Amino acid sequence: MVGIRCMGGTFSNRSELQNRLFAELSQMFGMEVPLYAKSLLVNQCCNETIGALLAARFPDFTLTAAQQAQMSGERHGAIRIGRPDEYRWMGRFFAVFGMEPHNYYDMTKLGAKSQPIIATAFRSRRNPEHRIFCSLLMTDYFAPATRARLEAQLATREIFSAQAKALIEQHEKQGGLTAKEATQLIEEAVQRIFKWTGRARHYGLYQDLCAAGFKIAADIVCFESHHLNHLTPNTLWLDLYTAAMRHCLGELSVADFRARAAVVLARVAGRADHDYLRLHFRHLADEEIAGWESRVVPAATLAELGDKLTESLQATDLKLADWPHAGFKENTEGPAEDTPILLRQDAYRALTEPVVFTEPNGSQVAAVHTARFGEIEQRFYATTPTGRSQYDDCLTAAEAARSALPRGARADFTATEKIYAAPFAVFPKTLSALLAQKLVYGYYRVTSAGRRAAAAGAIKLMAWPELIRSGYVVVDGLRYEDFLPVSAAGIFASNLKDGGTPSTAAEPVAYPQSRLAAILGRKIIDTTLTYAGLAAESQQQVLSELGLWDRLAPAEQTALLATLAAARDSAVREP
Ligand code: OOG
Ligand code: NI
Numbered sequence: 001m002v003g004i005r006c007m008g009g010t011f012s013n014r015s016e017l018q019n020r021l022f023a024e025l026s027q028m029f030g031m032e033v034p035l036y037a038k039s040l041l042v043n044q045c046c047n048e049t050i051g052a053l054l055a056a057r058f059p060d061f062t063l064t065a066a067q068q069a070q071m072s073g074e075r076h077g078a079i080r081i082g083r084p085d086e087y088r089w090m091g092r093f094f095a096v097f098g099m100e101p102h103n104y105y106d107m108t109k110l111g112a113k114s115q116p117i118i119a120t121a122f123r124s125r126r127n128p129e130h131r132i133f134c135s136l137l138m139t140d141y142f143a144p145a146t147r148a149r150l151e152a153q154l155a156t157r158e159i160f161s162a163q164a165k166a167l168i169e170q171h172e173k174q175g176g177l178t179a180k181e182a183t184q185l186i187e188e189a190v191q192r193i194f195k196w197t198g199r200a201r202h203y204g205l206y207q208d209l210c211a212a213g214f215k216i217a218a219d220i221v222c223f224e225s226h227h228l229n230h231l232t233p234n235t236l237w238l239d240l241y242t243a244a245m246r247h248c249l250g251e252l253s254v255a256d257f258r259a260r261a262a263v264v265l266a267r268v269a270g271r272a273d274h275d276y277l278r279l280h281f282r283h284l285a286d287e288e289i290a291g292w293e294s295r296v297v298p299a300a301t302l303a304e305l306g307d308k309l310t311e312s313l314q315a316t317d318l319k320l321a322d323w324p325h326a327g328f329k330e331n332t333e334g335p336a337e338d339t340p341i342l343l344r345q346d347a348y349r350a351l352t353e354p355v356v357f358t359e360p361n362g363s364q365v366a367a368v369h370t371a372r373f374g375e376i377e378q379r380f381y382a383t384t385p386t387g388r389s390q391y392d393d394c395l396t397a398a399e400a401a402r403s404a405l406p407r408g409a410r411a412d413f414t415a416t417e418k419i420y421a422a423p424f425a426v427f428p429k430t431l432s433a434l435l436a437q438k439l440v441y442g443y444y445r446v447t448s449a450g451r452r453a454a455a456a457g458a459i460k461l462m463a464w465p466e467l468i469r470s471g472y473v474v475v476d477g478l479r480y481e482d483f484l485p486v487s488a489a490g491i492f493a494s495n496l497k498d499g500g501t502p503s504t505a506a507e508p509v510a511y512p513q514s515r516l517a518a519i520l521g522r523k524i525i526d527t528t529l530t531y532a533g534l535a536a537e538s539q540q541q542v543l544s545e546l547g548l549w550d551r552l553a554p555a556e557q558t559a560l561l562a563t564l565a566a567a568r569d570s571a572v573r574e575p
Pocket of ligand 2: 076077078133491
């Protein structure tokens with residue numbers, strides 16, 4: 001393991017630790033929830049199909065087992081915390097793994113979808129692979145009597161052990177953990193902090209909270225750990241996975257799945273271009289891909305891939321309909337399938353799991369709880385504020401159009417998909433067009449042709465699209481690394497079988513970001529500034545390398561430098 005030298009030995013590298021933590025969490029979760037482990041197999045079948053299709057489209061495309069493993073290892077999880085002091089420990093825990101709080105999500109002000117939750121997501125700043133959406137229950141969202149019961153129950157638990165706390169403090173004192181200490185902390189994570197125990201406490205309180213419609217509060221305060229609510233892998237093409245899961249769960253017949261797979265595979269063959277490859281396979285270098293020829297994938301190859309996938313899904317261990325399950329979500333969250341922005345997510349519904357409650361008098365009650373579910377996601381380009389507000393408008397329109405459909409009509413998948421996609425028609429569908437309209441962020445780099453031309457003094461100042469067309473510069477779209485509050489609210493709602501939780505406080509309470517920052521004891525990074533900063537940093541770098549920075553108009557120089565400064569300022573820890 002690579003690491004930095006320290007007085008007592010070598011500290012473990014934080015991002016390697018992060019990969020280890022998530023690999024172990026995934027193994028833990030797979031053992032706790034067999035359906036999750038199965039869904040990974042379904043995803044693997046789908047990803048292999050997409051990989052084979054890409055190899056047919058780009059003869060130079062190959063994926064080693066290690067690259068495939070890294071790509072499939074990427075995940076986000078979600079945990080729900082009850083007390084501010086627990087939340088602060090959580091922030092300090094994730095710092096060990098190089099994960100910092102990014103963005104503030106106020107779930108209390110989402111209209112009918114509101115929940116008594118504020119949240120941030122812990123992730124690395126640059127090229128993150130893993131994330132944790134970390135919710136905190138706001139007890140003052142409720143009337144005083146409920147609030148008092150919630151807080152009394154929360155006061156009786158201790159989730160971080162003395163050893164876990166000591167290791168986190170050790171990390172802060174030394175500036176790192178040795179391999180042995182890191183292993184101990186990861187053990188604490190999978191054996192205690194994030195582990196589902198199937199045990200809960202105070203069934204009376206649980207029942208009262210559920211009956212009052214406060215299921216999310218019951219889900220948090222009656223349990224004994226910050227158990228993972230879900231752990232979400234990535235997929236190379238979301239709609240293929242959704243169809244495959246629905247088939248394995250018995251919701252789509254073989255014929256219907258086969259037909260759906262044909263539609264999706266034809267889309268992949270038509271749309272997966274160099275930008276798709278760069279977005280989904282980070283190990284591919286620009287210059288390597290630039291020379292790759294793309295071929296038309298013959299219909300026979302597509303048919304063969306569809307048949308092979310259908311066949312592999314018939315394996316006995318993928319008969320998921322035979323496992324306890326509650327079906328697949330009705331709708332995919334996020335943009336229309338043809339609009340490569342932000343992220344798209346889907347999920348199998350929360351499972352009803354046995355739980356044994358220990359009562360305040362020590363007696364035990366056997367019951368069930370429904371909260372843990374199985375999400376999947378595909379990530380696309382990060383939007384600029386203009387792109388994001390356009391997205392929000394489109395989403396509102398698309399959701400309204402879909403919910404206006406009579407129930408029966410929604411069974412017609414193709415028609416519903418079209419109706420949902422219509423409002424998103426205002427978005428261009430390619431990276432270059434999205435960049436040209438300044439709806440997403442680009443990360444620019446000089447090519448060797450650019451370097452040669454710069455050395456010969458042959459480049460004049462020109463607009464970014466022109467620099468790219470001349471072959472002097474290449475651009476990647478920055479991938480969206482965060483979450484979407486409306487999708488998240490949809491997730492809370494669907495897995496708790498609860499529309500939302502209206503506040504019962506006498507006066508409405510406001511939950512500013514500063515409140516969560518104070519709980520964490522540090523600033524929360526604003527990722528709008530981070531994305532803009534990364535884009536500006538790459539532009540400044542390119543202009544300097546091409547010898548064009550000094551020719552840039554002073555006003556444009558100032559604007560770029562101000563964007564860089566704002567991003568740097570947002571990344572400072574102190575409030
Ligand atoms: C968190 C939901 C947020 C997502 O993907 O948007 C989330 C939760 O259910 O606790 O994970
Ligand atoms: Ni999620």
